[in-house]
Amino acid sequence: MGKPKLKEHIINRDWCKGCGICVEFCPKKVLALDDREKAVAARPEDCICCRLCELRCPDLAIEILIEE
Amino acid sequence: MAIKDYIRERFFPHMWCPGCGHGVVLNAMLRAIENLGLNKNDIVMVSGIGCSSRISGYVDFHTLHTVHGRALAFATGVKMSRPELHLIVPMGDGDALAIGGNHFIHAARRNIDMTAVVMNNRIYGMTGGQYSPLSGYGISATTAPYGNIDQGFDIVELAKAAGATFVARTTTYHVQQAAELLQEAILHKGFSVVEIMSQCPTYFGRKNKEGGAVEMMKRMKDITTPIGSKAKEAQPELIERGIFVRKDLPEYCSEYNKIIERAQKQGRR
Numbered sequence: 359m360g361k362p363k364l365k366e367h368i369i370n371r372d373w374c375k376g377c378g379i380c381v382e383f384c385p386k387k388v389l390a391l392d393d394r395e396k397a398v399a400a401r402p403e404d405c406i407c408c409r410l411c412e413l414r415c416p417d418l419a420i421e422i423l424i425e426e
Numbered sequence: 427m428a429i430k431d432y433i434r435e436r437f438f439p440h441m442w443c444p445g446c447g448h449g450v451v452l453n454a455m456l457r458a459i460e461n462l463g464l465n466k467n468d469i470v471m472v473s474g475i476g477c478s479s480r481i482s483g484y485v486d487f488h489t490l491h492t493v494h495g496r497a498l499a500f501a502t503g504v505k506m507s508r509p510e511l512h513l514i515v516p517m518g519d520g521d522a523l524a525i526g527g528n529h530f531i532h533a534a535r536r537n538i539d540m541t542a543v544v545m546n547n548r549i550y551g552m553t554g555g556q557y558s559p560l561s562g563y564g565i566s567a568t569t570a571p572y573g574n575i576d577q578g579f580d581i582v583e584l585a586k587a588a589g590a591t592f593v594a595r596t597t598t599y600h601v602q603q604a605a606e607l608l609q610e611a612i613l614h615k616g617f618s619v620v621e622i623m624s625q626c627p628t629y630f631g632r633k634n635k636e637g638g639a640v641e642m643m644k645r646m647k648d649i650t651t652p653i654g655s656k657a658k659e660a661q662p663e664l665i666e667r668g669i670f671v672r673k674d675l676p677e678y679c680s681e682y683n684k685i686i687e688r689a690q691k692q693g694r695r
Contacts (some may be wrong), residue, residue, distance in 0.1 A: 372438075372439060373438055373439040375439065375443075375444035375445070376444060377444040377445030377627075377638070377639045377640070378445070378638075378639070378640055379445060379450075379639055379640055379643065382640040382644075383640075383643070410601075413453060413454070413457065413601040413602065413605075414450055414453070414598075414601050414643075415449070415450075415453060416442065416444075416445060416446055416447070416448070416449025416450045416452075416453065416639075417438075417439060417440070417449055418429065418433065418438070418449070418452070418453055418456075419439075421429075
């Protein structure tokens with residue numbers, strides 16, 4: 359069991375309402391809101407796969423995929 | 427199973443406002459159920475009326491969306507007829523403790539095996555931001571423009587006094603704790619109450635100048651502390667999080683079965 363490695367942030371843009379909870383509480387500031395007020399992974403290389411964004415998202419719009 | 431397997435995707439995006447704490451509660455609840463590995467067909471979710479109660483429409487269990495304040499009464503009926511099922515009853519603070527206050531204390535007193543989840547955002551959001559019995563003294567609401575003069579309930583103390591055998595509290599900021607507490611509450615044999623302090627940025631946040639969802643969640647981190655922490659001694663006004671009560675008392679459905687057995691024995695004589 360090494361460090362989990364990120365494969366992809368799957369963000370459902372139809373479900374995201376742009377509340378910014380994921381952006382604010384990401385410990386590595388990986389996420390940002392784009393010009394349409396939807397969450398995007400702006401710095402995916404910094405992601406430590408803690409899944410806090412996935413757990414706190416009120417809209418169930420984020421899923422973290424980890425490499426097997 | 428993945429989270430998506432537990433929801434009715436056709437109803438998403440849901441109707442809650444951006445940043446609504448109820449979405450976070452839904453998220454935590456799904457994680458708890460996923461961690462427990464429960465079968466969807468073994469869960470019944472019963473809710474009443476209000477923003478919070480819309481949660482039952484979004485989950486793919488057996489669901490009942492019932493009348494205001496009476497979710498626990500309907501749930502009692504379901505549990506009595508099918509005691510093998512897991513009953514989860516999410517309610518808003520007004521639904522649980524104003525309109526359904528009596529159902530709440532008596533369900534707790536009976537110790538019937540179900541999980542009451544109070545999604546406490548301290549306001550009636552759906553009808554336009556009226557104060558609730560959880561708003562508390564000095565709070566502003568559409569029906570209290572000069573400040574609320576009612577004192578608030580303490581859900582944990584109320585549930586303890588009414589006889590609930592599992593009582594816990596957490597917030598939407600502490601999502602991992604929320605999922606853990608819900609897991610324990612679902613497994614507990616008896617009446618369990620989990621209060622999850624939630625944010626209503628649209629009404630409570632705006633009326634009380636607490637900012638948006640992010641600021642309200644940060645505030646919940648600042649005003650709470652784990653049970654028995656050193657911080658509580660220094661700042662007694664902090665609200666404690668964790669499990670307050672966990673005890674074993676005879677459960678209502680098993681006691682009722684004993685009555686049936688006794689009656690049948692007497693009938694045979």
